[in-house]
Amino acid sequence: MTSPLADSDALHARARAFVSAFEAGRPMPEPFDGLACDLVRFQAAHATGYARLCRARGVDPSTIRTAGAAPAVPTEAFRVSRVSAFPEAETPVTFRTSGTTLGARGSHAMRTTASYDAAALAFGRWALASDLTGRVPVVALAPSAAEAPDSSLSHMLALFAEALGDAPLGERSFFLEGEVLDVAGLDERVARASVRGQPVLVLATSFALVHLLEALDDATFRLPEGSRVMQTGGFKGRSRELEPAVLRRELARAFRIPEGAIVGEYGMTELSSQFYESTLRSPGGGPGVYAEPPWARVIPVDTERLEPVPDGEVGIARIEDLMNVDSAFAVLASDRVRRVPGGFELLGRAPGSAPRGCSIAVDDILGRTRPS
Amino acid sequence: MTRREERVTRVRAVVDAARRVTDGRATIAAHIARATGLSPEGVELAFERHLELEPIETDVAKLVEQSAEAPSVHVILSANVFVGALRALAIARATSVRVTVRPSRRDPVFARALVEALGEPQVSLAEALAVAAIEEGEVHVYGRDETIALVREQVKPGVVVRGHGAGMGVALVSTAAASVPSAEAIAADVVAFDQRGCLSPRVVMVEGAEARALALAKTLSGALDAIGARIPRGALTDDERAQARRYSDSVAFGGEVFVGTQHLVGYLPTSAALLVPPTGRHVHVAQISSVDDARVKLGDLARHVVAVGTDDLARFAPAVPPHARTSLLGAMQRPPLDGPVDRRPQ
Numbered sequence: 001m002t003s004p005l006a007d008s009d010a011l012h013a014r015a016r017a018f019v020s021a022f023e024a025g026r027p028m029p030e031p032f033d034g035l036a037c038d039l040v041r042f043q044a045a046h047a048t049g050y051a052r053l054c055r056a057r058g059v060d061p062s063t064i065r066t067a068g069a070a071p072a073v074p075t076e077a078f079r080v081s082r083v084s085a086f087p088e089a090e091t092p093v094t095f096r097t098s099g100t101t102l103g104a105r106g107s108h109a110m111r112t113t114a115s116y117d118a119a120a121l122a123f124g125r126w127a128l129a130s131d132l133t134g135r136v137p138v139v140a141l142a143p144s145a146a147e148a149p150d151s152s153l154s155h156m157l158a159l160f161a162e163a164l165g166d167a168p169l170g171e172r173s174f175f176l177e178g179e180v181l182d183v184a185g186l187d188e189r190v191a192r193a194s195v196r197g198q199p200v201l202v203l204a205t206s207f208a209l210v211h212l213l214e215a216l217d218d219a220t221f222r223l224p225e226g227s228r229v230m231q232t233g234g235f236k237g238r239s240r241e242l243e244p245a246v247l248r249r250e251l252a253r254a255f256r257i258p259e260g261a262i263v264g265e266y267g268m269t270e271l272s273s274q275f276y277e278s279t280l281r282s283p284g285g286g287p288g289v290y291a292e293p294p295w296a297r298v299i300p301v302d303t304e305r306l307e308p309v310p311d312g313e314v315g316i317a318r319i320e321d322l323m324n325v326d327s328a329f330a331v332l333a334s335d336r337v338r339r340v341p342g343g344f345e346l347l348g349r350a351p352g353s354a355p356r357g358c359s360i361a362v363d364d365i366l367g368r369t370r371p372s
Numbered sequence: 373m374t375r376r377e378e379r380v381t382r383v384r385a386v387v388d389a390a391r392r393v394t395d396g397r398a399t400i401a402a403h404i405a406r407a408t409g410l411s412p413e414g415v416e417l418a419f420e421r422h423l424e425l426e427p428i429e430t431d432v433a434k435l436v437e438q439s440a441e442a443p444s445v446h447v448i449l450s451a452n453v454f455v456g457a458l459r460a461l462a463i464a465r466a467t468s469v470r471v472t473v474r475p476s477r478r479d480p481v482f483a484r485a486l487v488e489a490l491g492e493p494q495v496s497l498a499e500a501l502a503v504a505a506i507e508e509g510e511v512h513v514y515g516r517d518e519t520i521a522l523v524r525e526q527v528k529p530g531v532v533v534r535g536h537g538a539g540m541g542v543a544l545v546s547t548a549a550a551s552v553p554s555a556e557a558i559a560a561d562v563v564a565f566d567q568r569g570c571l572s573p574r575v576v577m578v579e580g581a582e583a584r585a586l587a588l589a590k591t592l593s594g595a596l597d598a599i600g601a602r603i604p605r606g607a608l609t610d611d612e613r614a615q616a617r618r619y620s621d622s623v624a625f626g627g628e629v630f631v632g633t634q635h636l637v638g639y640l641p642t643s644a645a646l647l648v649p650p651t652g653r654h655v656h657v658a659q660i661s662s663v664d665d666a667r668v669k670l671g672d673l674a675r676h677v678v679a680v681g682t683d684d685l686a687r688f689a690p691a692v693p694p695h696a697r698t699s700l701l702g703a704m705q706r707p708p709l710d711g712p713v714d715r716r717p718q
Contacts, residue, residue, distance in 0.1 A: 049625035056624040073625060074618045080644040081626030104645030303614030316614075332618065356409055356478065357453045357568025358514065358714075359651045360538035360676050362615050 004046050008086065011035070011042055011325045012115045018295040018322060019118045022126075028294050035322055036067035039329040046085035049077070050328065068299070072306060072318045072332035078106035078270045085326050086111045095152035097269045108152070108269050111326045116272040119323045120156045121163050123293040127263055127276030128201060128230055129164050137193040138165035139186060141204035141212065144174035152269050153232065157203045164201060176208050183215055190223060199226030202255075205233045206247065210240060213250050222256040228280060229255065232265040248287060259287065266290050266346055270331050272323035278342060291343040295322040298344045300337045314338045314347060379436045382465040387709070389489040390458045391425050393482065400481050407479040408454055410566055410606040415454075417603050422564050423455045427709035434710040439466035442509040442532065446501055447473045448523065449483055450515035451538065453565040456713070457483035460536075461490070463712060464512055470494045474501040506531050536714045539570035539678030540648070541704050544666055544691065545578045549683040549701075551591050557702030558655070559595035561681055562635075563603050564705040567651045570714060571679040571697065571704050574648055577660045577669065582642055585659035586628060589639040593630035596637065596653060605634040608652045615650035622647060623656075646673060666691040678714050679704050 002010075017029040044051045044061035050073065054061055057071040064070060077083055084091070086109075093113055097106035110116065129136070138161045143151060145158040161173035175182045175189075193200045200223050204212075209231055212221070223229075229251055242250065244264070252259040260279045264287070267274035273296035279287055292298055299308050300315025309315040317333040324331070336347040349363070373381070393400070397419055405415045427435075445464040449457060457475070461483075464471040475483035475497065487497050503511060503526045510532040513523045520535035527533055543558050561573050576592065578585035608616070616636060623629045623638035630637040635653035642659050646669060649656050660666045667690060670677065674693040681704035682688045692698055695716040697707055707713055 053621060053624045056621070056629065071621070074622045076618060076622040076647060077625040080622060080640055080647050083625070303610065304617055306617065332621070356451075356609060357565055357572075357651065358451055358456065358536070358538050358570035359568045359572050359574070360540050360570070361516075361611075362619075362648055362650050364516065364538060365540075365648050365673065365676055 004042075004086065005090075007042055008111060008326055011039060012112065014038075015115050015295065015322045015325055016118050019115075019122045019293075022294055023122050032294070032297070032320075032322065033065070033067045036070065036320060036329055037061075037064050039322065039325060040064060040067075040070040042325075043085045043327075043329060047083065047327075049081050049083065050085075067297070067320050067330070068308065070320075070330045072301075072330035073328035074332045075106060075268070075270050075334060077328075078108060079104050082107075082109060083270075083327050084109040084111075093155075094150060095155065095269045096150040098151070106269055107150075108327060110272075113155070115323045115325060116152075117159055119273050119293065119295060121159055123274060123276065124156070124160055124230075125164065126293075127265075127278065127281065127291070128160075128228060130281070132164075132199065132201075132226075135164060135166035136198050136201055137167065137189060138173050138201045138203065139189055140174045141176050141181065141186075141202065141208035142174065143176060143178075144172075147174075147177065153205070153267065156267070156274070160201075160203060166198075176205075179211070181208060181211050181215060183212070187221070190221070194222075194224045197224065199224050199228070202227065202229040204229065204231050206231055206242075207233070209247065209251060210242060213254055216254050220254050220256055227255065227257055228261040228263060229257070230263050230265050230276075232267065244288065262287070264288070264290070264346075268319075268331070268333060270328070270333075271296075271319060271321050272325075272327075273321045275343070282342070286342075288345055289340055289343045290346055296320060298337055300339060300344070301332075306332065311339045317344075376436060379439075379441075379466050380432055382469070383432050383435060383462045383709075385492070386458065386462045386465055386486070386490060387425060387427060389486055389491075390423060392489045393485045394419050394423060394425060400485050403481045404454055404479075405606070407481055408565075408606070409609070411604045413603045414563075414566060414606055417563070418453070418455050418565060422453075422705050423458060424707075424709040431708040431710040435462060436466045438711040439463055440510065440532070442468045444468050444470040444472070444509035446498075446503075446506055446509070446511045447471060448501060448503075448511065448513045448515065448519075449474065449476045450513070450519050451476065452479075452514045452536075453569040454479055454482040456514065456569075457486050459709060459713060460512060460514060461486060461495075462709060465495070467510060467512075470509075472496050472498050472501065474498045503527055510534060512536065534712075535718060536712055537570075537716070539676050539714055539716070540575075541569075541571045541573040541679040541681060542670065542673075542677050543573040543576040543701060543704070544660075544680060544682040544684075544688045545576065545588060545701070546682070546684040546687055547580045547584075551584075551588050552595075554683060554701055555588060555591040555595040556599075557700070558592055558681070559599045560702050561704040562596065562653055562655055563599050563605075566605055567653050569705060571707065572651065573679075573681060573704060574651070574655060575646060575673070576655055576657045577666050578657060579660050579662070579666070582659045585657055586639050589628065589637045589657035590630055592655060592657065593632050593635065593637040596635040596655075597632045600632065600634040600653070605653050612650050612652040616652060616654055619647065619649045619654060619656075646671075648673070663688055663691050675716070678716065679707070
């Protein structure tokens with residue numbers, strides 16, 4: 001009989017084998033469903049909450065044969081419970097959601113970030129940098145990991161800056177402090193790249209980009225040829241809101257880059273995998289279509305029975321993530337999605353039906369109006 | 373007759389009209405059930421227990437005193453429980469002789485019947501209301517915050533907008549309260565309008581040990597089953613069903629869910645944050661260690677709380693948001709006709 005930690009380590013190793021295979025262009029090492037079912041059994045054995053959820057849904061984890069049979073954990077559970085299959089005392093890293101609703105932030109405890117890091121970097125490189133021949137200047141318009149140590153986004157961007165960037169040790173890559181953009185610092189870094197003829201990789205939150213557009217007004221901020229922009233996240237009341245197509249157009253104009261060089265990223269604190277628009281990978285590929293790595297799936301499900309909807313129909317995102325080894329393999333997000341060729345479309349939150357009374361809607365209490 | 377007496381008389385006339393509508397409700401009850409999604413028994417319960425047909429003099433006087441005076445009032449009923457049209461029209465008539473009512477498109481039956489029963493030439497129904505064209509007076513809007521904000525944006529300068537937004541109720545149960553009667557009283561508050569009123573309790577805070585709160589959650593589930601047998605729940609909306617599933621799965625992960633035939637009661641341990649369930653007879657129970665703990669746990673939610681019901685009004689007074697209506701458990705859905713239900717600052 002092995003220990004839970006040893007079991008976890010073994011599952012992490014199997015998960016990372018998916019990443020290694022992807023990077024090497026090899027077939028996946030085992031069927032998705034096989035590892036998924038083992039993760040579900042592990043999580044039900046060591047996360048009492050997940051075992052309770054399985055019981056409530058009449059699912060016996062020992063008998064499931066497909067990933068789709070695993071009950072999904074709603075993102076709200078990360079706000080009200082510890083969603084983890086290991087003891088609290090063995091938690092080196094906890095990522096937290098940015099919004100506080102009813103005094104609580106969602107949290108995702110991690111025993112190790114090794115699988116998260118490997119997966120994030122591999123798929124980030126695929127979506128953002130596979131055509132680049134070497135390291136390039138990376139500039140992040142987001143809080144640094146030092147400023148936001150519990151932000152999974154800041155953690156990921158720091159990882160990208162270190163792995164893909166060319167900044168010498170000690171040179172900063174983050175140009176947002178609090179709500180203040182260091183436009184002069186950014187300008188200096190981009191100017192240096194222009195002189196060297198290097199493309200720049202800009203990693204930014206949507207609200208930081210809107211702040212930059214406002215600072216530029218009608219002026220432009222030309223990026224060197226081959227530059228690209230990864231934009232992520234909602235606005236969360238931190239800037240005016242722009243429709244995705246408008247933001248994309250404005251960014252292309254301001255940076256003097258093609259719209260295809262702007263890549264949307266979709267990620268969540270509750271996950272260990274991310275999804276990207278494949279605009280750089282397949283020029284002409286429609287913006288708004290997000291690709292999945294082979295270790296994660298996004299499945300639109302109906303809102304009540306949580307069963308997959310037919311292809312092409314809109315459902316709530318059930319996200320299966322093989323990298324979520326120690327938390328929840330299947331997560332139920334609040335965003336609506338639709339399967340399309342090449343991936344899925346992200347359609348934001350359901351508009352909600354007209355209220356039948358004056359009792360306040362849950363979404364209004366939580367201030368949820370669009371995806372984050 | 374003084375001006376004040378005239379205003380009181382106008383309010384009384386609205387109540388009398390509501391009484392006539394109630395007497396003749398057989399002709400409209402089925403329409404109301406279809407429009408609101410309530411069961412026929414739920415509609416009957418609303419007429420019998422939750423329509424303010426016997427207001428006392430001091431309450432009506434208070435309603436009149438709290439209302440301004442204006443040359444005209446336009447009432448927009450975009451979302452409300454159906455009996456809310458009585459209070460809305462009473463406040464409007466206390467404010468002005470000339471009143472136009474635009475009923476909710478989804479649920480117009482009772483409001484129309486009330487205006488027709490009133491039979492006042494200066495009180496009219498409008499299927500559409502061009503807010504931007506209103507020249508003077510007041511606009512009373514019952515709806516979501518976005519609707520109220522939209523009306524505020526559109527009106528001409530000088531036109532006063534009074535918004536009555538969405539909210540919710542909270543029940544507070546002290547250590548001294550007996551479990552069964554408390555649960556039965558809370559169940560009665562929940563069942564009215566299938567919990568879609570802004571006074572409807574959706575969160576219950578129970579003072580004492582965790583085991584006591586958990587036990588009350590279970591007792592409440594039993595009480596909701598019992599009352600549900602007499603007053604069946606109507607149809608839930610798609611949103612309510614979807615949110616109930618999410619709520620149920622989230623609570624199942626961290627606590628206990630008591631699933632009834634027509635309701636859910638969820639309980640999460642003390643360490644967990646509050647989780648507000650959707651409307652449709654879904655209640656969240658939380659433990660509190662003291663009155664101050666109730667205040668702290670309400671936290672951000674307090675701004676949405678329109679009503680607090682409790683077995684001990686004096687004891688819990690420090691925990692009650694300053695704008696909230698208070699009542700004993702079981703009376704949360706029977707506020708006196710003394711002014712707007714929603715007392716939050718505009």
